[in-house]
Amino acid sequence: MERYSQVVDIKEHVYVKYGLETPRSKMWLAVVILASQRLFCSPGTDCNTINGIATCVDPCNNYAVLNDDWRSVNNTDSSILHCDQNINRTSWHRMFLGGNSAQIPEACVPIYRCGTAAPSWINGAHPTQADGIVSRTGCGSWIQGCCPYTTNVKVKLCYGSYYVYKLGSPSICHISYCTVWDSIDDDSDEGMPPKHVRYV
Numbered sequence: 001m002e003r004y005s006q007v008v009d010i011k012e013h014v015y016v017k018y019g020l021e022t023p024r025s026k027m028w029l030a031v032v033i034l035a036s037q038r039l040f041c042s043p044g045t046d047c048n049t050i051n052g053i054a055t056c057v058d059p060c061n062n063y064a065v066l067n068d069d070w071r072s073v074n075n076t077d078s079s080i081l082h083c084d085q086n087i088n089r090t091s092w093h094r095m096f097l098g099g100n101s102a103q104i105p106e107a108c109v110p111i112y113r114c115g116t117a118a119p120s121w122i123n124g125a126h127p128t129q130a131d132g133i134v135s136r137t138g139c140g141s142w143i144q145g146c147c148p149y150t151t152n153v154k155v156k157l158c159y160g161s162y163y164v165y166k167l168g169s170p171s172i173c174h175i176s177y178c179t180v181w182d183s184i185d186d187d188s189d190e191g192m193p194p195k196h197v198r199y200v
Contacts, residue, residue, distance in 0.1 A: 039054040039055070039056065041056035042056065043132040043133070044058065044132040044133060044156065045057060045058050045059075045133075046058075046059050046092070046133060046154070046166065048062070048090070049090075059092035059133070059156055059158075059164045059166065060156065060158035060159065060160075060164055062092060063091070063092040063093055063094045063164045064088065064091045064092070064093050064094075065093070065094055065096060066093050066094070066095050066096070066177075066179075067095075067096040067097075067099075068082075068115070068179075069097065069098060070082060070114070070115030071095070071097065071102075071114050071115060071176065071177065071178055071179040072097055072098075072114065072178070072179060072180070073105055073109055073113055073114060073119070073178050073179070073180050074113075075113060075114055075115050076112065076113060077115065078112040078115075078117070080115065081115065081116050081117050081173075081174040082115045082116050082174065082176045083116065083170070083173035083174045083175060083176060084120070084167070084169060084170055084175060084176045084177055085169050085170050085171075085172070085173050085175070086169065087167050087169045087177075089166070089167065089168060089169050090166075091166070092154075092156075092164045092165065092166050093164065093165050093166075093167055094162060094163070094164050094165075095163070095165070095177075095179045096179075097179045097180070097181055098181075100181055100182065101161075101162045101181075101182040102179040102180060102181055102182055103126065103163050103179065103180060103181075103182050103184075104120070104121060104122050104138075104153075104155075104163075104165060104177055104178060104179060104180075105121040105122070105178050105179075105180050106121065106122055106123075106124065106125060106126065107121060108121060108139070108141055108146035108147075109121050109141050109178050110141065111141050111142055111143065113178065114176055114177075114178035114179070115176060116174045116175060116176035117142075117174040117175070118140040118141055118142045118149055118170075118174060118175040119140070119141050119175075119176065119177075119178045120138050120139060120140045120141075120149075120151070120170070120175055120176060120177045120178060121138070121139055121141070121177075121178055122136040122137065122138055122139070122153055122155065123136060123137040123138075123139050123147060124136040124137065126155055126157065126163060127155055127156065127157050128157060129157050129158075129159065131157070132156065133154050133155070133156045134154070134155055134156075135152065135153070135154055135155075136153045136154075136155055137150050137151070137152070137153070138150060138151035138152070138153040138167065138168055138177070140170060140175040149170060149171070149172070149175055151167070151168030151169065151170055151171075152168040153165055153166065153167055153168055154166035157184075161182070161184040162182065162184070163182075163184075165177075
């Protein structure tokens with residue numbers, strides 16, 4: 001009895017055939033091993049998988065819009081509490097407030113603002129264009145302090161002076177991302193980040 005092993009590469013799958021040959025017949029067992037798709041994207045782009053195909057995309061050209069006025073840091077109405085627990089974590093988002101470009105605040109937001117119980121802000125400065133995509137911690141404010149609930153957030157400053165975000169979804173409700181009007185200097189080629197502000 002002889003043993004056989006043969007590897008056949010067909011498109012994105014690798015088939016490994018194992019077999020035993022007896023004097024009367026050959027028996028084969030085919031094992032399918034998915035080829036790992038490793039894709040390294042250039043700075044400023046993000047790996048996105050659509051229909052099983054990984055590609056590098058510029059999030060400035062491929063984002064969903066969040067245009068909810070209730071996200072404003074000035075919104076103190078707590079009669080309806082929103083939650084971002086089901087936000088699409090694989091998509092990039094651009095924020096708008098009152099039809100104008102907006103951004104997530106960089107400072108602690110008091111509880112029961114932004115149409116939610118625990119308003120979320122980012123801990124760290126927004127990037128410049130030279131920074132490309134940066135990672136920040138999303139913080140949900142609550143009674144225990146400014147950052148008892150955390151998520152991972154990616155941020156990029158786009159040409160045209162607006163930010164896009166890849167938002168982590170909160171583990172519980174009611175936590176939602178807040179917005180403030182964009183404070184980017186439109187005349188700046190460098191795209192300097194906005195100044196820190198504390199909301200009270």
